[in-house]
Amino acid sequence: MEAAEPALSAETLRGRLLRGLEAEHVEVEDTTPSRCSTSFKVLVVSSRFRGKPLLQRHRLVNELLAEELKRIHAFEQRTLTPEQWEKERGAGTSA
Amino acid sequence: MGRRNGLEVDRSACGWRCKELQLSKAAMSGSLCWLRAASLLRGAPLRWGARPLSQAAAGDGSSPGGGEGGRGSRESVERLVRAHPVVVFMKGNPGQPLCGFSNAVVQILRLHGVQDFQAYDVLQDPDLRQGIKNYSNWPTIPQVYLNGEFVGGCDILLQMHQNGDLVEELKKLGIRSALLDAEKDQDKK
Numbered sequence: 001m002e003a004a005e006p007a008l009s010a011e012t013l014r015g016r017l018l019r020g021l022e023a024e025h026v027e028v029e030d031t032t033p034s035r036c037s038t039s040f041k042v043l044v045v046s047s048r049f050r051g052k053p054l055l056q057r058h059r060l061v062n063e064l065l066a067e068e069l070k071r072i073h074a075f076e077q078r079t080l081t082p083e084q085w086e087k088e089r090g091a092g093t094s095a
Numbered sequence: 096m097g098r099r100n101g102l103e104v105d106r107s108a109c110g111w112r113c114k115e116l117q118l119s120k121a122a123m124s125g126s127l128c129w130l131r132a133a134s135l136l137r138g139a140p141l142r143w144g145a146r147p148l149s150q151a152a153a154g155d156g157s158s159p160g161g162g163e164g165g166r167g168s169r170e171s172v173e174r175l176v177r178a179h180p181v182v183v184f185m186k187g188n189p190g191q192p193l194c195g196f197s198n199a200v201v202q203i204l205r206l207h208g209v210q211d212f213q214a215y216d217v218l219q220d221p222d223l224r225q226g227i228k229n230y231s232n233w234p235t236i237p238q239v240y241l242n243g244e245f246v247g248g249c250d251i252l253l254q255m256h257q258n259g260d261l262v263e264e265l266k267k268l269g270i271r272s273a274l275l276d277a278e279k280d281q282d283k284k
Contacts, residue, residue: 076196
C-alpha cells in the first residue's frame with residue numbers, strides 16, 4: 001500500500017480559508033476525538049460574506065474546501081462578516 | 096461502529112460530537128449556545144410524525160414511484176423533498192438521533208413546536224445518503240429542506256434559530272413557531 005497522503009491539518013485549512021476568502025480572521029479546530037483530522041470546526045470572518053445569506057456563505061467555504069471535504073467526516077462552520085464579528089466580540093458573549 | 100447510551104453509533108461517519116451541545120431559550124438572544132444531545136437522547140422517544148424510510152419508499156425498500164432511478168436519483172430525492180413542508184435527512188430518527196448534529200436539528204425544530212415533519216434516516220440507505228448530497232451539492236448530513244428548498248445543515252439551522260430567521264421561514268410555511276407564544280407569555284407577566 002502506498003504511503004498515505006499527508007494528513008489534513010488545521011493549519012492547512014486555515015491557510016486556504018485565509019487566502020481563498022481574503023478572510024480577516026479564521027479559527028480552525030480539529031474536533032476529531034483522536035485528533036486525527038477528520039472532524040473540523042471553523043470560524044471564518046470575511047467581508048466577502050457581506051450581503052450573502054448563510055447558505056451562500058457556507059457554499060463558498062464548501063467550494064473552497066471541496067477537495068479537503070472529501071476526506072473530512074464532520075464539518076461545522078460559522079461565517080461572519082467583519083461587522084458581525086465585532087458585534088459578537090463587543091457583546092462579551094460567553095460560551 | 097461503537098455503542099453510546101445503548102445505541103449503535105456510526106462513529107466513522109460523524110465522530111459523535113455530542114459533547115457541549117446545550118440549547119436553551121437564551122439562544123434566542125443570540126448568545127452562543129449548545130445542545131445537550133446526550134441527555135436528550137436519554138429521554139423518552141418522542142413521536143414526531145416521522146415515517147421510517149422504508150414506509151416512505153413504498154414499504155418494501157423498492158424505489159418510490161417505481162421510476163428508473165434508484166432511491167438516490169435526482170427524481171427520487173426531488174419527490175421526497177417536495178412531499179412535505181419540512182423535510183430532514185438525518186442520521187437515526189427523531190426519536191433516536193444517532194449523531195449530535197442530527198439531534199441538534201431535531202431539537203431546534205422541537206423548540207419551535209414543529210411536530211409534523213418528515214425525517215429520513217440516511218444510515219439505512221447508502222443510495223439515499225449519497226443521492227441527497229448530490230442533489231443539494233452539500234457534503235454533510237443532516238440536511239434541512241423547507242418547502243422543497245434546501246436550507247442548510249445544523250450550523251445554518253442553529254444560526255437561523257438564533258437570529259430569528261427560522262421563525263420567519265416557518266411563518267411562510269404557515270407554521271407558527273412555539274417560541275412566539277413563549278415570548279408572548281413572557282411579555283404578559
